[in-house]
Amino acid sequence: MASRWLRPEVYPLFAAVGVAVGICGMQLVRNICINPEVRVNKQNRAAGVLDNFSEGEKYTEHFIRKFARTSSREIMPSINSFFADPSRN
Structure with a gap:
């Protein structure tokens, strides 16, 4: 089963999906950590x-x-x- 998915032709697809997931993850972390409109902890949410x-x-x-x-x-x-x-x- 692994030889079916791990062919050399599939490597660019894995790379493209990996880059897309990495960009999405980076943007998610950026928004959670430094976006002024996102408040994760309860004390900051109470500020309004x-x-x-x-x-x-x-x-x-x-x-x-x-x-x-x-x-x-x-x-x-x-x-x-x-x-x-x-x-x-």
Whole structure:
């Protein structure tokens, strides 16, 4: 039975599913640990709705979002500019 599932053709599928599960797990842990709207223990739940905008701003403006905002949205900018720039003709 194990030889039926552990063929070399199945390894990319295992890798893709493993990466997807890892990303979901990372997001779950991130939300439970540092999301200002999620309160796990009873003392924090009793506080009700907090207007803590600085903590929410810190949560939403994480490293990946800051990096994506400053980087180019193109996959290969040099090739795109080579074919799309009219001044090169």
